[in-house]
Amino acid sequence: MPTTGNNVFTPWATVALLTALLGAAPTLSSAQDAENPYTSRIDVRTGRRLFQAQCSTCHGLNAAGGNESTGPDLTTGRFRHADSDAGLFRVIRDGVRSTSMLGLGADADDQSVWQLVTYLRSLDVTAGGTPTGSAAAGRQLFAGKGACTSCHMVHGQGKRLGPDLSQVGDRRALGDLQTDLVQPDTEVSPRWWTMKASGPGGQIVEGLRMDEDTFTFRIMDSDEQLRAFSKYGDWTYERLQRSTMPSYAETLTEDERNDLAAYLFSLRSEP
Numbered sequence: 001m002p003t004t005g006n007n008v009f010t011p012w013a014t015v016a017l018l019t020a021l022l023g024a025a026p027t028l029s030s031a032q033d034a035e036n037p038y039t040s041r042i043d044v045r046t047g048r049r050l051f052q053a054q055c056s057t058c059h060g061l062n063a064a065g066g067n068e069s070t071g072p073d074l075t076t077g078r079f080r081h082a083d084s085d086a087g088l089f090r091v092i093r094d095g096v097r098s099t100s101m102l103g104l105g106a107d108a109d110d111q112s113v114w115q116l117v118t119y120l121r122s123l124d125v126t127a128g129g130t131p132t133g134s135a136a137a138g139r140q141l142f143a144g145k146g147a148c149t150s151c152h153m154v155h156g157q158g159k160r161l162g163p164d165l166s167q168v169g170d171r172r173a174l175g176d177l178q179t180d181l182v183q184p185d186t187e188v189s190p191r192w193w194t195m196k197a198s199g200p201g202g203q204i205v206e207g208l209r210m211d212e213d214t215f216t217f218r219i220m221d222s223d224e225q226l227r228a229f230s231k232y233g234d235w236t237y238e239r240l241q242r243s244t245m246p247s248y249a250e251t252l253t254e255d256e257r258n259d260l261a262a263y264l265f266s267l268r269s270e271p
């Protein structure tokens with residue numbers, strides 16, 4: 001049996017071990033050197049909420065800048081103090097020395113800081129390119145052949161089976177809008193999950209998952225009719241983490257999708 005095992009328990013070795021552990025700790029948690037792990041659509045929304053609550057007094061509600069002295073426009077995609085996501089992370093957490101930009105501080109949780117980075121990145125309208133399609137043609141398709149108004153509302157026209165798109169250009173880059181049309185299931189927030197109920201006679205009701213409690217659940221079908229079901233009746237049900245929105249990869253041409261994306265991209269809040 002070798003005797004070296006005893007050395008591990010000498011005080012000196014313990015100190016060395018502790019030093020090693022403490023030294024390692026900052027590396028393990030140095031999120032600011034990593035890639036942004038929070039970049040989904042939901043993170044954009046959460047980031048926007050955080051921004052409006054904590055940053056908009058100086059940078060404006062849509063980050064386009066308050067007045068000259070309070071905080072700069074953050075929507076251009078170019079930052080004086082950062083050239084990467086990791087750099088933005090540091091600015092948002094640590095602030096800009098000797099200015100009123102204090103940052104959230106060392107105690108801020110990494111996820112929130114990254115979500116703010118994601119939100120700011122989503123504002124750079126040039127990042128996803130500029131539209132090649134015709135917004136005017138897209139507008140026609142939206143209410144016409146595309147039948148998007150059968151689920152979506154724009155400026156009060158349409159239905160509520162999908163998110164209101166009146167300002168979708170503020171929150172989605174052009175590339176995201178194109179992806180939305182061909183891969184609607186990529187990231188679906190629980191609010192828009194599909195609920196599928198199967199009856200004893202083989203009936204199927206599929207639609208938007210509305211409220212759900214211990215005993216009942218409700219589905220909104222494609223006619224915007226609410227249907228209530230007992231969880232303890234003859235019907236079985238399943239939650240599908242996919243969108244009720246169909247993919248338009250086959251049913252619309254690429255040109256039509258580009259027109260629609262151009263139209264959606266133009267839907268923004270008034271400055």
Ligand code: HEC
Pocket residue numbers: 051054055056057058059069070071072074078079080081082088091092096099100101102103104116
């Ligand atoms: C009290 C006002 C104030 C608040 C609140 C504030 N900022 Fe700032 N921010 C500034 C000012 C002023 C600057 C410009 C600093 C400089 O370079 O002189 C700045 C700079 C920045 C920059 C760097 C811009 C660049 O070009 O590099 C980022 C990013 C930023 N702020 C994000 C945020 C975020 C995110 C929040 C909320 C968590 C926030 N700020 C809250 C005032 C504020």
Ligand code: HEC
Pocket residue numbers: 041142146147148149150151152161162163165168172177180181184185187188189192243244245246248260264
């Ligand atoms: C059957 C209902 C339905 C139809 C028809 C439909 N959508 Fe959707 N759409 C949804 C739902 C539900 C969501 C939210 C879940 C998701 O992200 O897929 C959504 C999401 C979207 C998004 C992302 C919105 C955001 O806030 O991020 C865009 C853009 C979009 N739809 C555009 C369209 C366009 C353009 C059409 C017509 C060509 C269309 N949709 C037709 C139900 C529909």
